Amino acid sequence: MSSARDNILARVRAALGRQAADPAARSAAQVHMAAHPIGPRPALPEDLRARFLENALKLESSTDELATRKDIPVAVARYLDRLGVDRRAAGWPEFADLDWAAAGVDLAIRPTQGLDPVGVTGVYCAIAETGTLVVLAGSEAPSATLLLPDTHIAVLSAGRIVGSMEEAFALIRRERGQMPRAVNMISGPSRTGDIEQTIVLGAHGPFRVHLLILP
Amino acid sequence: MKVGLLVTCLVDMMRPSIGFAALKLLETAGCGVLVPASQTCCGQPGYNSGDREGARRLAAKLVEEFEACDYLVAPSGSCSGMVKTHYPELFADDPSMLARVAALAAKTYELTDFLVKVVKLEAVPGRFAGTVTYHDSCSGLREMGVKAQPRALLAKVPGIKLSEMNEAETCCGFGGTFSIKFGDISSRMADKKCQNIEDSQADAVVLGDLGCMLNIEGRLRRRGNERTKVLHVAELLAGETDEGAS
Amino acid sequence: MQIATMYFKDRAQLKLQDELLQYNLNKSKGKFVGKRAEAIRELDDFEATRDAAKSIRQRVLDNLDTWLEIFEENARARGTTVLWAETPDEVNRHVLDIAARHGLKKAIKSKSMVSEESALDHAIEAAGMKVVETDLGEYILQINDYEPPSHIIAPALHKSKEEVSALFAKVHGTAPKTGIQELCAEARAVLREHYLTGDLGITGANFLIAETGSVFLVTNEGNATLCTTLPKVHVAITGIEKVVPTLEEASTLLRLLTRSATGQSITNYVDILTGIKGAGEFHGAEHMYVILVDSGRSKVLASEVKEALRCIRCGACMNHCPVYQNIGGHSYGWVYPGPIGSVITPMFIGQEVAADLPNASTLCGSCASVCPVRIPLPELLRKHRETQVRLDLRPVGERLGLRLWTWLASRPALYAWATRLGVRVMKWLGGYEGRIHSLPLASGWTNGRDLPAPAGKTFRELYAARRRAGRQT
Numbered sequence: 021m022s023s024a025r026d027n028i029l030a031r032v033r034a035a036l037g038r039q040a041a042d043p044a045a046r047s048a049a050q051v052h053m054a055a056h057p058i059g060p061r062p063a064l065p066e067d068l069r070a071r072f073l074e075n076a077l078k079l080e081s082s083t084d085e086l087a088t089r090k091d092i093p094v095a096v097a098r099y100l101d102r103l104g105v106d107r108r109a110a111g112w113p114e115f116a117d118l119d120w121a122a123a124g125v126d127l128a129i130r131p132t133q134g135l136d137p138v139g140v141t142g143v144y145c146a147i148a149e150t151g152t153l154v155v156l157a158g159s160e161a162p163s164a165t166l167l168l169p170d171t172h173i174a175v176l177s178a179g180r181i182v183g184s185m186e187e188a189f190a191l192i193r194r195e196r197g198q199m200p201r202a203v204n205m206i207s208g209p210s211r212t213g214d215i216e217q218t219i220v221l222g223a224h225g226p227f228r229v230h231l232l233i234l235p
Numbered sequence: 236m237k238v239g240l241l242v243t244c245l246v247d248m249m250r251p252s253i254g255f256a257a258l259k260l261l262e263t264a265g266c267g268v269l270v271p272a273s274q275t276c277c278g279q280p281g282y283n284s285g286d287r288e289g290a291r292r293l294a295a296k297l298v299e300e301f302e303a304c305d306y307l308v309a310p311s312g313s314c315s316g317m318v319k320t321h322y323p324e325l326f327a328d329d330p331s332m333l334a335r336v337a338a339l340a341a342k343t344y345e346l347t348d349f350l351v352k353v354v355k356l357e358a359v360p361g362r363f364a365g366t367v368t369y370h371d372s373c374s375g376l377r378e379m380g381v382k383a384q385p386r387a388l389l390a391k392v393p394g395i396k397l398s399e400m401n402e403a404e405t406c407c408g409f410g411g412t413f414s415i416k417f418g419d420i421s422s423r424m425a426d427k428k429c430q431n432i433e434d435s436q437a438d439a440v441v442l443g444d445l446g447c448m449l450n451i452e453g454r455l456r457r458r459g460n461e462r463t464k465v466l467h468v469a470e471l472l473a474g475e476t477d478e479g480a481s
Numbered sequence: 482m483q484i485a486t487m488y489f490k491d492r493a494q495l496k497l498q499d500e501l502l503q504y505n506l507n508k509s510k511g512k513f514v515g516k517r518a519e520a521i522r523e524l525d526d527f528e529a530t531r532d533a534a535k536s537i538r539q540r541v542l543d544n545l546d547t548w549l550e551i552f553e554e555n556a557r558a559r560g561t562t563v564l565w566a567e568t569p570d571e572v573n574r575h576v577l578d579i580a581a582r583h584g585l586k587k588a589i590k591s592k593s594m595v596s597e598e599s600a601l602d603h604a605i606e607a608a609g610m611k612v613v614e615t616d617l618g619e620y621i622l623q624i625n626d627y628e629p630p631s632h633i634i635a636p637a638l639h640k641s642k643e644e645v646s647a648l649f650a651k652v653h654g655t656a657p658k659t660g661i662q663e664l665c666a667e668a669r670a671v672l673r674e675h676y677l678t679g680d681l682g683i684t685g686a687n688f689l690i691a692e693t694g695s696v697f698l699v700t701n702e703g704n705a706t707l708c709t710t711l712p713k714v715h716v717a718i719t720g721i722e723k724v725v726p727t728l729e730e731a732s733t734l735l736r737l738l739t740r741s742a743t744g745q746s747i748t749n750y751v752d753i754l755t756g757i758k759g760a761g762e763f764h765g766a767e768h769m770y771v772i773l774v775d776s777g778r779s780k781v782l783a784s785e786v787k788e789a790l791r792c793i794r795c796g797a798c799m800n801h802c803p804v805y806q807n808i809g810g811h812s813y814g815w816v817y818p819g820p821i822g823s824v825i826t827p828m829f830i831g832q833e834v835a836a837d838l839p840n841a842s843t844l845c846g847s848c849a850s851v852c853p854v855r856i857p858l859p860e861l862l863r864k865h866r867e868t869q870v871r872l873d874l875r876p877v878g879e880r881l882g883l884r885l886w887t888w889l890a891s892r893p894a895l896y897a898w899a900t901r902l903g904v905r906v907m908k909w910l911g912g913y914e915g916r917i918h919s920l921p922l923a924s925g926w927t928n929g930r931d932l933p934a935p936a937g938k939t940f941r942e943l944y945a946a947r948r949r950a951g952r953q954t
Binding site for chain 1: 513523566567666676693706726733773
Binding site: 242244246247248249250251252254255270272273274275276278280281282283284285286287289290292293296324373374376377378404405406408409410411412413414415416417418419420421422423424425426427448449450452453454456457465 | 490493494497803804807808840841842843844845846847849850860863865866867868869870871875879883884886887889890891893896900903904916923924925926928929930931932933935936938939940941943944945
C-alpha cells in the first residue's frame with residue numbers, strides 16, 4: 021500500500037510535469053537557501069534606538085531608560101508602585117544576582133505556572149522597524165513568564181537593537197548556530213479586535229508590556 | 236491620423252448620442268474618424284460567461300475591422316479593456332493571431348485616455364452649469380488606468396464643479412450578466428452607489444461606461460430619484476446633453 | 482465543514498435582508514479598508530514588495546515537491562514528526578491517533594482554517610475528548626453551537642457586541658456585559674482555565690520554513706503562543722502549499738500579511754516553533770507534529786487556477802470585495818468566503834456543488850488590486866466559468882442566449898436588422914417615461930431597478946442617415 025506521503029508527492033510531481041524528485045531543483049534550492057536572499061525593506065534611520073522606542077510606544081508598550089543593570093530592581097519597584105500592584109514577580113535566572121530585597125521586590129526565580137501577576141524576562145534582541153522584542157526559549161528562558169502574567173517587564177540592552185527581522189535571524193544564526201525551540205516575537209500587549217473590530221488589550225497574554233532599556 | 240471608433244453594442248442600441256458625442260470630440264481634436272459599419276460586439280459577454288470560443292470568434296471579427304486604423308478608441312473602459320487586456324489572453328495559443336491582436340491592443344484607448352494622452356485636447360465644446368460627481372467604472376480604472384483623465388477633461392468644461400462621492404472606485408454592481416443572474420446582490424450594490432451619489436449633492440453623475448450608467452440610472456429612478464442626471468462623460472464634454480452645447 | 486455552497490443564492494438573499502448583519506458588515510468594512518490603506522504607506526516600495534512576495538510564493542510552487550521534502554527533513558532533524566494527509570478525514574484520524582498515543586484529554590486550539598475543512602472539532606468531541614477554540618472569534622462561534630466562521634481572519638465579524646453579550650450570559654451563566662472590554666475580560670478568565678489544563682495544543686501554520694523545519698505563526702491575542710508553550714503535545718495542521726524557503730523570505734511575506742489583513746505593521750505575536758523542547762526547558766512541547774494536508778491542493782496545482790496557491794490568507798480580497806461586503810461570509814457556504822474562496826472552493830469540494838461561486842462576481846478587479854501576492858483573482862474566476870461551460874454546468878437558457886448572441890453578432894446585416902427592431906420594441910415598452918419597469922426574461926434586473934429605455938433608433942442607422950445627408954448637401 022502506498023503511503024499518503026508518496027501519493028501526495030506523486031500528485032504534486034504530476035502537476036509539475038515530472039515523475040521523480042528533480043536533483044537539479046534540489047541543488048538550486050540548496051543554493052537559494054544558503055544565499056538567504058533579502059527582499060525590499062523600509063529604509064531605517066541611523067538611530068535604531070530612537071526608531072525602536074517610537075515604534076514600541078505606538079504598540080502601547082511603555083519604556084524606562086536605566087543607567088546600569090543595578091537599577092533594574094528599583095525600576096521594577098517604581099513601575100509596580102505606579103500600577104498600584106504588589107511588588108511580587110516571577111523572573112528569569114539571569115536576574116538572580118541583583119539586590120531585589122533592597123528595592124523591596126519579592127522576585128521568585130522560577131518559571132511561572134500562571135499565578136504570578138508580574139513576569140520579568142530578558143530579551144535576546146529587538147527590532148527597530150516594528151518595535152518588536154525577540155525572545156529565544158531555553159532552559160534559562162522559560163517562555164510562559166512573558167505570556168501568563170498580567171504584566172510583562174522586559175529588560176533590553178540598547179546594543180541589542182537591530183534594524184529588521186532579517187537582521188535578527190542573521191544574529192540568531194551567527195550566535196546560536198540553529199533555531200531554538202521557540203522564537204517568540206512580542207510587539208506590545210496581547211490584543212484582540214474580534215468583537216466589532218474594536219481593539220482591546222489583554223486578550224490572553226499580558227495587558228501591559230514595560231521595557232527597561234539598558235545602555 | 237485615422238481613428239477607428241468602436242461604438243460598442245450597448246451604445247449602438249441603448250444610447251446612440253454617446254457615439255455621436257465621441258465622434259464630435261474626436262473630430263474636434265482633428266482626428267479623421269472611421270466607423271467600421273460591420274462592427275457589432277467585442278465578445279465580452281461570452282468571454283465573461285466562460286464561452287471562450289464565441290468570444291474568440293467575435294474578437295477575430297473585430298481585429299479584422301479595426302487593425303488597419305492607427306488607433307482604436309471606444310467610449311467605454313470595459314470594451315477597450317476587453318481588446319487591450321483580454322484579447323491577448325484569448326489568443327495566447329495562436330501565435331499568428333496573437334501578433335495581430337497585440338498590435339491592435341497596443342493602439343487601443345479608452346476615449347478620455349486618448350483625448351488626454353494622445354491628442355492632448357485643449358478645449359472641449361461642452362458646458363454644464365452645476366455640480367457633477369464622477370464614478371470610476373471598474374474596467375476603465377483597473378484595466379485602462381482611467382482616473383485622472385476624465386477629471387482633467389471635465390475641469391475644462393465652463394461652469395462645472397466636481398464633487399467627489401465616497402467610494403467612487405467601488406463597483407456599481409453591473410458586471411454584465413451578473414446584474415441579471417444575481418439581481419438582488421447587484422441591486423444592493425447599485426443602491427449603495429446611488430446613496431453615495433446622492434450624498435455628494437451633485438446634479439449629475441458622470442461616468443465612462445454605458446453598462447454602469449443603465450444600472451445606476453435604473454436604480455436611481457426606482458429609488459424615486461428623478462433629479463440626478465446620469466451622463467456619459469463624452470456627452471457632457473461634447474455638449475450633447477439637454478444643457479446644450481456651445 | 483457542512484457544505485452549503487449550493488444554496489448560495491438563497492443564503493445571500495437572506496443576508497441582504499438581515500439588517501443587523503448589514504450594520505455589522507458595514508462597520509467592519511470601513512475599519513479593514515482604511516487601516517490597510519494607511520499601513521501600506523509605511524512600506525517605501527509597496528509594489529516592489531508585492532512583486533517580491535509573489536516570486537517567493539511562486540518559487541515554492543514551481544518546485545513544491547522539493548521544498549516539501551526539504552522542510553520534512555529539517556523538521557525531522559529537530560524531533561518533529563511530519564505526517565501527511567490526503568483527505569480531510571485523514572487529518573482527523575491523525576489527530577485522534579496522536580491523542581490516543583499520548584493519552585490526551587483536552588485540546589486547546591488556535592485558529593486553523595484547514596481544520597475547519599475537516600470539521601476537526603466535531604471529530605475530537607466524537608472521540609470523547611474536549612476541545613476549546615482559543616481565538617476569541619472562534620471561541621464565540623464554538624459556544625454558539627459551532628456557528629461557521631464568516632471571515633478567515635475575523636471569524637465572528639458578522640456578530641455585534643450585543644449578540645456576543647447575550648451569548649456569554651447564556652453560556653457562562655454570568656450577568657450580561659455591555660462593554661467590549663468586559664466581554665473580552667470574561668472570555669479571558671474562562672479561557673485561562675483551559676490554557677492551564679489543556680494537554681494538546683492545535684494550531685495551523687502561516688508559513689512552514691523549509692531551511693529550518695519551523696512552523697511560523699502569527700496572532701494578536703497570543704493564543705497560538707500559549708497553545709504552543711503550555712501543552713505537552715503540539716500539532717500544527719496546514720496545507721502543503723504553505724512552505725517558504727527561508728526566514729528572510731517569511732519576513733518579506735509578513736510585512737505584507739499583517740498590513741493587508743488588519744493594517745498592522747506586525748502582529749503582537751510572531752512565533753517560530755522549531756522542534757521539541759530541549760534539555761532543561763520548562764515550557765514547550767515534548768512532542769511536535771506537523772500534518773501536511775493535500776485535500777485538493779495538488780489538484781489546484783495541476784489546474785488553470787494554480788496561482789491561487791500563492792495565497793497567504795490575509796483576507797484583503799474579501800475585505801475589498803463589494804459582493805462580500807453586501808452578503809457576508811456565510812452566504813458562500815463553505816470554509817473560505819470571498820474571491821479567494823470562490824476560486825479554491827470549487828477545486829476542493831467540486832465544481833458542480835459550488836457552481837454559483839465563480840459566477841457571483843462582477844469581476845470588478847478590486848480583489849486583484851489589493852492581493853499581496855498578486856493572484857489574478859478575476860482571471861481565475863473566469864477560468865472556472867470556462868470550465869463550467871466545458872462541463873455543461875450552465876443553465877440551458879444561458880447557453881442558448883450566449884450562442885444566439887454570438888451567432889447574431891457574427892452576422893452584421895442580420896444583427897443590424899434585429900437590433901433595429903429590438904430597440905423599437907424596447908422604446909415602446911418604455912412608454913412615455915422612457916423606462917421599463919418589468920422584463921420577464923430579465924427579472925433579475927427589473928426586480929430592483931428600472932431599465933432606461935433606448936432612444937428607439939440604433940447608432941448605426943442614425944450614422945448612416947447622417948452620412949447620406951452629408952453626401953446630399
